[in-house]
Amino acid sequence: MGFLHEGHLSLIKRAKAENDVVVVSDFVNPTQFGPGEDFETYPRNIERDTEMAVGAGADVVFYPSVEEMYPTGSSTFVEVEGEITRVLCGASRPTHFRGVTTVVNMLFNIVQPDKSYFGQKDAQQAAVLIKMVRDTHMPVDIIVCPIVREDDGLAMSSRNTYLSDEERKQAVVLSQALKIAADSFKNGDRNARELEKHIADIINTKPLAQIDYVSVYEYPSLEQAEIISEKALAAVAVKFGKTRLIDNVILEVD
């Protein structure tokens, strides 16, 4: 969705290292925003984005208009049904993933990539897209790349620009809480509910943090688990003022 940061650039650089031609899509997609969300105010700067994308190795920057992507009368949706789109961000944003899968399907049809690079910060999005590609037999490999963080640990996000100084300071608690949970997991804590409680307790020490969810699910199926047997996603969504931030960590048994 543009307003590029180091997280996006890491995807472009990796794509360039592994492919001949890199196409970057830069499109603030209206169908993945719900009513009252920040579609209008989402930061945009295509000149800056183009310069950064090309600097990182992009051969093409594709920034269609909303009218090109959704011409008058458009009413076709691609939807991944099931728990995978209903939990986590799907719970508070019920049409979000339908908008994501619809636009990514369009972008794949237009660009026809062999590989497509997504950030692990949007871990649920990546899981949903991997399922979409598998279910619809699209000839695209989805490659999920690590979260890029600020020096203090805050996950890079275009929405970080919304934060006040004090919110920005407190927001670091997300990555700190997840790190502590990951350490606790390494030390043998496999109980999903206890890990969730641990993370939430840490986040709640910050007065500006309003938790949307703190959840531990099996990964990448996003199925419920009491005891983590193999691989799980610990994910959080927390509001600071009007700004909703997400972060996550993969918990994996060695």
Next chain:
Amino acid sequence: MGFLHEGHLSLIKRAKAENDVVVVSDFVNPTQFGPGEDFETYPRNIERDTEMAVGAGADVVFYPSVEEMYPTGSSTFVEVEGEITRVLCGASRPTHFRGVTTVVNMLFNIVQPDKSYFGQKDAQQAAVLIKMVRDTHMPVDIIVCPIVREDDGLAMSSRNTYLSDEERKQAVVLSQALKIAADSFKNGDRNARELEKHIADIINTKPLAQIDYVSVYEYPSLEQAEIISEKALAAVAVKFGKTRLIDNVILEVD
């Protein structure tokens, strides 16, 4: 969906005349059948189909299994929303077109055709697929080919094999009624409701015919119209015993 007849072969022949390589898909798609419909009993004969398809010019006959197309856990659907999928066959078969668009999207992803040939007998299906391809920006041309009929006018259909001798005899009324309506349209009758009534009255002269719908809609938008200004679809669905037959004619102002 296989069990090929002259209608299918006309698509294959035209495709071969206009392209280098022709791929025929032959797949009885479960997701386009509703509960209690004829998925299990739908006629299948892949050996006969393959011979006929190759004879007509097919280079590849693609007949996947249900498990290949819909592996365990599949839950992604492509859906064209709006009146176009709610009227006509969409009214009595509410999940039918969702199944059609989902499987055709898969087939397009797998085969990646430049052009795809569909029969005008399934006029609504063709309109829905044209809209799907446009809305999702798939690089495929949908080409709609004329209805092929038996000598007495009955539109070719794999389901014709279900008809008893007496049903088969009476079923000819569909094409007769549509022909009379088309003549009446040519003579200046532009009133959609009157044309519908005219067609229904003729069909109702046959005791075994149970009308599902007789409808005249603008084409290809499938929007309601009282008076036809330009181009319309006169379409019928009629049951003879358990067999549901469809037929249609395009009404066009010269």
